[in-house]
Amino acid sequence: MTYFVFFLGLGFVLGGLGVASNPSPYYGIVGLVVASVTGCGWLLSLGVSFVSLVLFMVYLGGMLVVFVYSVSLAADPFPEAWGDWRVVGYGLGFVLVLVIGVIVGGFIEGWKLGLVTVDSGGMFSVRLDFSGVALFYSCGVGMFLVAGWGLLLTLFVVLEVVRGLSRGAIRAV
Amino acid sequence: MSLLHLSFYSAFALSGLGLAFHRTHLISALLCLESMILSLYIALSIQPVENQATSFTLTPVLILAFSACEAGAGPAILVTSTRTHGSDHLHNLNLLQC
Numbered sequence: 001m002t003y004f005v006f007f008l009g010l011g012f013v014l015g016g017l018g019v020a021s022n023p024s025p026y027y028g029i030v031g032l033v034v035a036s037v038t039g040c041g042w043l044l045s046l047g048v049s050f051v052s053l054v055l056f057m058v059y060l061g062g063m064l065v066v067f068v069y070s071v072s073l074a075a076d077p078f079p080e081a082w083g084d085w086r087v088v089g090y091g092l093g094f095v096l097v098l099v100i101g102v103i104v105g106g107f108i109e110g111w112k113l114g115l116v117t118v119d120s121g122g123m124f125s126v127r128l129d130f131s132g133v134a135l136f137y138s139c140g141v142g143m144f145l146v147a148g149w150g151l152l153l154t155l156f157v158v159l160e161v162v163r164g165l166s167r168g169a170i171r172a173v
Numbered sequence: 174m175s176l177l178h179l180s181f182y183s184a185f186a187l188s189g190l191g192l193a194f195h196r197t198h199l200i201s202a203l204l205c206l207e208s209m210i211l212s213l214y215i216a217l218s219i220q221p222v223e224n225q226a227t228s229f230t231l232t233p234v235l236i237l238a239f240s241a242c243e244a245g246a247g248p249a250i251l252v253t254s255t256r257t258h259g260s261d262h263l264h265n266l267n268l269l270q271c
Contacts, residue, residue, distance in 0.1 A: 009180035012215070016184030019201075019208040020191025028204045035184065035208060039215045042177070051218045051233055058237055059211065063244045067207065070248035071200055086196075094190060098183050136231045147238035154242040158249040 005045045011038035013098075021091035025071045027081050029064070036060050050133060177219070185212040199254060199261040203247045210240040 011034060018031025036059060043052035081087070136144050188208035195202040214233045221229035251261055258265040 006176065009177045012212075013180050013184050013187070016187045016208050016212065019204050020187045022191060022194070022196050022198075022201050022205075025198055025200045025204060028201055032204060032208055032211070035211055039211060042215065043218055046219065046222050048218060048222055048230065051230060054234060054237065055214065055218075058241070059214070063207070063241055066244065066248065067200075067204070070251055090194065090196075094187050097190065098187065101183070101186070102179070133231050133234050135228055136234060139228075140231055140235075143235055147235060150242050151238060154245045158245050161246070161249040162252055 001045070005042060008038045008042045008045065011035075012042065017091060017094055017098075020094055021087050023081055023084070023087045029068055029071060032064060032067075033060065036064070054133075181212045181215045181219075185209055185216075188212065195263060197262055197264075199251055199263055199266075200248075202263075203244075203251065206247065207240075207244060210236070210243070214240075 015031045015033075015035025015038060018034065019028045022028070036055065040052045040055050043049075043055065188205045192202050192205040192209070195205070214236055217233040217236060218230070221227065221232075254266065255261050
C-alpha cells in the first residue's frame with residue numbers, strides 16, 4: 001500500500017511535468033487530469049475523503065470542463081504532442097532541473113528517517129476523521145461570505161472583460 | 174523532507190517553471206497556473222492531516238473558491254485576446270506599432 005501511495009505521488013509529479021513541458025493545450029489538459037486523479041487518490045490514502053471528493057467535483061468537473069471549452073478557442077491545425085522534439089526537450093530539461101535540485105538540496109538522504117507507530121509509518125501519516133470543513137459555515141462564516149462575494153464579483157468581471165465594441169477592457173474591435 | 178512532500182513541492186516548482194518558460198499559447202500558461210493551484214490544494218489538504226489540526230481542513234476549500242475566480246478571469250482574458258488578435262499566440266501580445 002505504501003508503494004501504491006509512492007506511485008500516486010510519482011503520478012502527481014508526472015502530471016505536473018506533462019503540463020509544464022508545454023505541449024499543445026489539448027495534451028496539457030491530459031496532464032492536469034492525471035495530476036488531479038492521482039492527487040485525489042493520494043488524499044484518499046490519507047483518509048480525508050471529503051476533501052478528495054471536493055477536488056474531483058469542483059476542480060475536475062467544474063473548472064477543468066470550463067478550461068476544456070476555452071481550449072477549443074486555441075485550435076491548432078497541427079497540435080504538437082509529447083512526441084514532438086521541442087516538447088521532449090522541454091520535458092527532459094525540467095526533469096534535469098528536478099534531479100539536480102533533489103541532489104543538491106539533499107532530499108535523498110532524509111527519507112528513511114521517522115517513527116513507525118500505529119498511525120504512521122516512516123513519513124506517512126495515516127488517519128484523520130475531520131469535520132473541519134463544516135467550520136466554514138460556523139466559525140469561518142466571514143471568509144465564507146468573502147469567498148461568495150468574490151465569486152459573484154468574478155461573474156461581473158468576466159462580463160465586463162469580454163464585452164467589446166469600445167466598451168471593453170481589452171478588446172480593440 | 175519526506176518523499177510525498179517532495180512530490181507536491183516539485184510539482185509546484187515544475188509548474189512555476191512551465192509558467193515562466195511559456196512558448197506559444199497563452200492557455201498553456203494558464204494551465205500551468207492551474208497546476209500550481211492544484212499542488213497548493215494538495216499541500217493544504219495534507220498539512221492538517223499530518224499535524225492533526227482539524228480546523229485547518231477548510232483552507233483547501235477556501236483556496237478552491239478563490240482559484241475558481243481566477244480560473245474564470247483567465248479564460249475571459251484569453252477570449253478577448255483571441256477576438257482581438259485572432260489567436261492566443263503570445264507573440265501577438267505586443268503593443269509596438271512598428
